[in-house]
Amino acid sequence: MKVLLVDDSGVMRKIIARSLSSLWIDEVVEAGDGVEALKAFGDGNGFDLVLTDWNMPNMNGLELVQAIRSAGHKVPIMMITTETEKTQVVKAIQAGVNDYLVKPFDQDMLQMKLTRVLPNPEAV
Amino acid sequence: MALCIDTETAVMEAANGSLGEVFEMMVGESLTPFGTCDSQNPLSESNKGNADDDVSVVVAISGDLNGSVNICLDKDSAFRWARQLIDHETDTMDQTVVDAVGELGNMVVGGTKRRLASYNLTMSLPSVVRAGVECLEFPSHIKPARLDYQYDEHRLAIVVALSKQG
Numbered sequence: 001m002k003v004l005l006v007d008d009s010g011v012m013r014k015i016i017a018r019s020l021s022s023l024w025i026d027e028v029v030e031a032g033d034g035v036e037a038l039k040a041f042g043d044g045n046g047f048d049l050v051l052t053d054w055n056m057p058n059m060n061g062l063e064l065v066q067a068i069r070s071a072g073h074k075v076p077i078m079m080i081t082t083e084t085e086k087t088q089v090v091k092a093i094q095a096g097v098n099d100y101l102v103k104p105f106d107q108d109m110l111q112m113k114l115t116r117v118l119p120n121p122e123a124v
Numbered sequence: 125m126a127l128c129i130d131t132e133t134a135v136m137e138a139a140n141g142s143l144g145e146v147f148e149m150m151v152g153e154s155l156t157p158f159g160t161c162d163s164q165n166p167l168s169e170s171n172k173g174n175a176d177d178d179v180s181v182v183v184a185i186s187g188d189l190n191g192s193v194n195i196c197l198d199k200d201s202a203f204r205w206a207r208q209l210i211d212h213e214t215d216t217m218d219q220t221v222v223d224a225v226g227e228l229g230n231m232v233v234g235g236t237k238r239r240l241a242s243y244n245l246t247m248s249l250p251s252v253v254r255a256g257v258e259c260l261e262f263p264s265h266i267k268p269a270r271l272d273y274q275y276d277e278h279r280l281a282i283v284v285a286l287s288k289q290g
Contacts, residue, residue, distance in 0.1 A: 009230070010220075011227045012227055018210075018211075103231050103234060
């Protein structure tokens with residue numbers, strides 16, 4: 001299982017990567033903004049999940065989601081953000097986000113969301 | 125325009141609730157405010173700390189309310205936060221500690237904004253400064269309000285310095 005983790009905060013990437021390490025994830029690729037993420041994502045590149053922040057320099061999380069979806073990729077995408085305004089959440093869902101996690105979160109909450117959005121490892 | 129009592133109370137409750145939530149969720153710590161300072165002059169000499177190696181994270185707010193939310197930690201609190209958050213062991217104020225403190229500001233102010241959903245607010249990216257609460261200065265039309273917390277044997281303060289649009 002391969003995950004693309006996108007956040008401009010190295011600290012937040014570390015927190016999330018720590019949670020991922022306790023799940024059935026083989027590989028985590030980190031990116032600091034949407035541009036880096038798109039480069040890493042390429043034509044899908046075997047990713048099973050994209051976790052992305054919203055507010056980032058260069059290309060934000062919403063633009064990243066739109067770019068991935070407009071290229072026809074169906075990979076699950078979860079947004080992890082402090083952005084909770086209703087209109088913004090609706091925008092994210094309309095863009096193709098599968099799930100949403102609000103910062104701050106505890107490890108249990110993150111793992112529950114990941115378990116829900118990740119493909120079942122037994123089915124892969 | 126200075127905040128009316130109701131607005132100031134709502135903002136301080138939001139900031140207090142958000143700070144508590146962040147510590148509880150991210151590092152499993154319960155923070156309890158141990159007091160407010162001189163309400164007439166929140167940053168008066170008697171209320172200023174004396175640590176010379178503190179750190180503060182400043183997040184600007186704009187919209188219906190304008191100003192900043194500032195979280196000030198002594199250096200040991202900053203090290204403790206970085207250790208609990210990402211297992212970063214250090215006794216120097218390195219970039220990882222600065223980033224961890226910046227993330228604290230981002231989450232606390234994000235949570236404060238969420239609790240004040242009836243106000244149209246925008247927050248900036250956090251800036252971290254190597255200075256404590258004693259170094260914070262605000263324009264004369266802003267009356268800052270402050271809450272102090274005990275964090276293990278260390279100290280932490282949140283200073284809200286906002287004025288109302290119009």
